Amino acid sequence: MREVTLVGGGLAGALLALMLARRGLTVTVYERRADLRIERIEEGRSINLALSVRGLHALEQVGLADAVVAQTIPMRGRLIHPVSGNTSLIPYGRTPEQVIRSVSRRNLNVQLLDALAHEPNAIVHFHHRCVGYDLRTRTLTIRDESAGREFRVEAPVVIGTDGAASAVRLALLQSLRMNYSQEFLEHGYKELTLPPAADGSFRIEPHALHIWPRGGFMMIALPNLDRSFTCTLFVAHKGTPGFDQLTTRDAVRDFFTQTFPDAVPLLPQLEDEFFRNPTGGLVTIRCSPWHVNGQVLLLGDAAHAIVPFFGQGMNCSFEDCAVLVELFDAHNGDWGVIFPRFFELRKPNADAIAQLALDNFIEMRDTSADPHFAIKRQLEHLLEERYPGQFLSKYAMVSFHRVPYVEALERGRVQDQVLMELCSQVNSLAEIDVAEALARVQAALARR
Numbered sequence: 001m002r003e004v005t006l007v008g009g010g011l012a013g014a015l016l017a018l019m020l021a022r023r024g025l026t027v028t029v030y031e032r033r034a035d036l037r038i039e040r041i042e043e044g045r046s047i048n049l050a051l052s053v054r055g056l057h058a059l060e061q062v063g064l065a066d067a068v069v070a071q072t073i074p075m076r077g078r079l080i081h082p083v084s085g086n087t088s089l090i091p092y093g094r095t096p097e098q099v100i101r102s103v104s105r106r107n108l109n110v111q112l113l114d115a116l117a118h119e120p121n122a123i124v125h126f127h128h129r130c131v132g133y134d135l136r137t138r139t140l141t142i143r144d145e146s147a148g149r150e151f152r153v154e155a156p157v158v159i160g161t162d163g164a165a166s167a168v169r170l171a172l173l174q175s176l177r178m179n180y181s182q183e184f185l186e187h188g189y190k191e192l193t194l195p196p197a198a199d200g201s202f203r204i205e206p207h208a209l210h211i212w213p214r215g216g217f218m219m220i221a222l223p224n225l226d227r228s229f230t231c232t233l234f235v236a237h238k239g240t241p242g243f244d245q246l247t248t249r250d251a252v253r254d255f256f257t258q259t260f261p262d263a264v265p266l267l268p269q270l271e272d273e274f275f276r277n278p279t280g281g282l283v284t285i286r287c288s289p290w291h292v293n294g295q296v297l298l299l300g301d302a303a304h305a306i307v308p309f310f311g312q313g314m315n316c317s318f319e320d321c322a323v324l325v326e327l328f329d330a331h332n333g334d335w336g337v338i339f340p341r342f343f344e345l346r347k348p349n350a351d352a353i354a355q356l357a358l359d360n361f362i363e364m365r366d367t368s369a370d371p372h373f374a375i376k377r378q379l380e381h382l383l384e385e386r387y388p389g390q391f392l393s394k395y396a397m398v399s400f401h402r403v404p405y406v407e408a409l410e411r412g413r414v415q416d417q418v419l420m421e422l423c424s425q426v427n428s429l430a431e432i433d434v435a436e437a438l439a440r441v442q443a444a445l446a447r448r
Contacts, residue, residue, distance in 0.1 A: 002026060002333070005140065005155040007130045008162030009033075011105065012300035012317040014112035014124075016161060018062050019325045021122035023333075028155075029122070030142055032129035032162075037110050048222035048230045049108070050075070050209070050311030051101040052399040058318035061325070068111060072101035073223045079208035080368055085262045089208060090374050094381035098400050100209070100311060102222040133158065133171035135292060157335055158296045164285055166302035178287060185282040185307060185361075186236045187217065188243055192273050194221055194229035194266045202227045203266055211364055212260050217241060218365040219260055231267070234282075234365070243279050282307045284354050290343045294336030297343075299324065304350035309361040310398060312353050312405075319402070320346060352405035356398065356412070376416075376423040379432060387438055391415075414444045 002025055006013050009031030017027045051072055059065040076099050077091035092098060116122050125142075131150065132141035140155045160168025172178055197203045202223065204210060210221040210229070217236065221229040236242045241259070246252050249271040256264050264270070285305040290298040300317035324342050331337045367373045380393035394412025397403035418441050426432055 013161035021119040055315040074099040130167040164305035196227035291339035349405040
């Protein structure tokens with residue numbers, strides 16, 4: 001089948017459409033939102049994105065990696081802000097090249113849509129919402145939001161790239177014996193803006209992901225090209241602290257003054273933004289299967305939405321796209337073979353990165369403030385330097401190498417336990433026998 005319909009023109013949808021169009025397919029994309037190249041989409045709901053090796057690999061397949069990188073800011077590590085104000089940097093990698101990159105979701109989507117607009121056999125219909133899909137007749141029901149009308153369109157092959165609230169997934173849930181779960185964190189998030197200085201410069205270190213870990217909750221900040229930072233507060237929906245307690249301007253000001261004292265002078269619109277911007281939810285979505293014969297497939301967040309704490313939501317979805325087109329090439333475009341094989345390959349890895357992201361929330365908000373954690377990261381870098389090919393940290397496996405997420409989860413948990421036990425007993429890296437540390441890790445991995 002040389003025609004394919006994508007529901008959803010966000011990051012994954014636009015990238016996949018580009019990949020498929022360049023393979024000679026006729027690609028039609030229905031996107032419920034406006035064309036963000038023309039209309040400004042409401043901000044305040046999208047946590048900044050962190051681009052790493054998996055996403056870059058997928059962008060390389062369409063020749064956009066260099067152009068995208070040029071619009072990013074490299075972040076070399078986590079800059080920890082304790083209440084005392086004495087900050088410390090925990091590097092992500094052991095070399096200058098090992099960074100993650102802060103990128104604007106909107107700007108990246110624009111770059112993908114601009115590239116897609118040059119493909120003669122691809123078309124994107126904006127303001128077109130999918131409201132139904134009939135498996136039996138292979139037809140989509142689309143609502144043209146601009147015209148206020150609905151119509152049906154034949155769609156022999158459909159790929160749902162329409163995000164965590166996927167209409168395609170909902171149609172499958174209503175038609176199939178399909179397993180589905182959604183698990184919300186008790187935490188929500190709120191976006192705030194840390195503007196540039198009066199002279200237009202960055203007001204805090206630009207080449208870092210800033211974290212204010214407070215045990216059970218936290219705030220983070222990622223740099224933007226305009227020299228502002230997007231700050232995101234993560235606290236529980238209910239409790240102390242909780243969004244249900246932060247209901248007045250005085251309550252918000254008092255909470256920030258006590259909890260994030262060094263950030264308050266940097267947030268001149270704190271109260272206004274706090275009450276203007278929505279409170280977002282954090283959900284993990286799992287479902288199975290993702291496909292029906294060679295007829296329909298779920299991809300990206302539509303199949304496996306995850307929480308943002310490993311910075312892998314976009315990277316995982318982009319890796320989905322790369323794997324799918326590799327299978328397309330290997331199996332001569334036979335969707336009946338491609339879709340089940342894609343599910344077989346990606347489902348275990350999607351489940352693994354979902355768990356890694358949940359685990360990393362605890363690490364970011366709690367463990368990253370522990371001085372022994374900083375020693376552990378130093379030890380991991382030293383192990384990688386001295387024993388290349390024998391040791392990779394969990395973070396490196398996920399962010400700097402395309403090690404399958406399943407392997408990163410399993411190996412990473414063993415390594416973390418062994419190394420944290422060692423580091424919790426010392427006050428500096430010099431007290432640790434590095435060769436013995438490697439031997440302990442290897443023995444533990446051999447027992448798993």
